[in-house]
Amino acid sequence: MADQTSEKTITLQTSWKNHLLGYALSVLFIPLFGIGLVGLYLVYKRQKKYTYTFSDTKISSRDNKYQRNIDLVNIERVSVEQSWLQKKVSVGNITLNTTATSMRLRGVADPFALKKMLEKAISFQKERLQKKEQTKPEQPEGNPGSMERMDYLTGLWQQGLVSDEDFEKEKKHFE
Incomplete structure (x- = not known):
């Protein structure tokens, strides 16, 4: 019989819209000794630098060197920051704050919808943890x-x- 307790995960990367200005400038500089081609490559690498994985219980942020994990039950506040250009192309940065640290999800498409989903998942996990603690069997004294x-x-x-x-x-x- 197969194990039915596997976690569902979703993986996101930085949106290309977050690097729209870099792509546009690189295309403009292509006639200038091919510098724009190098610029396109660098902007593409920068776009693919961060990967965010969301599971039922935690969020992971991975870049070229490091991976950071935050449990959903530890997140106290979720906030969205957008520059004027990010507002125009509907991308933004989401900051997740815990008591010990914070994690920034850079260049996420439709950040307010993602924030809403994250807040739902966080409250669900906190309720689940409370129910689990309430139904915990008492330990015998001896x-x-x-x-x-x-x-x-x-x-x-x-x-x-x-x-x-x-x-x-x-x-x-x-x-």
């Missing part, structure tokens, strides 16, 4: 099986196989 061992010790004492002193000394371990 070690499991200690009652059986105490009964065994009492039986030995009643049969006279254990002295009163030894019985009292061993009984302290079970209290």
Whole structure:
């Protein structure tokens, strides 16, 4: 039987619209000794630098060197920042703040819709965690099986196989 508990993931990259100005300038500089071709390559590499992976429980940000993970339940605030050009092409940067750190998702298409989805997912995960903590079974006070061992010790004492002193000394371990 297949395992049904696998997490769903979605992967996003920086939108090409976020680098629209870089692409436009590079195209304009192509006649100038081919400098624009180098510019196009550099802008393309910069666009593909960041990858964001969203799962049911966490968000991962990966660049050329590092990967950062933030659990959804730890996120306290989600905010969107846009420059005037980003507003025109409907892209923006989303900042996720926790008590310890923050993560910026750069150049995301339709940032306000993504912010809304993230806030829903965060609240769902927090509710799920609360329910899980409420339904957590209580731990027994003593070690499991200690009652059986105490009964065994009492039986030995009643049969006279254990002295009163030894019985009292061993009984302290079970209290």
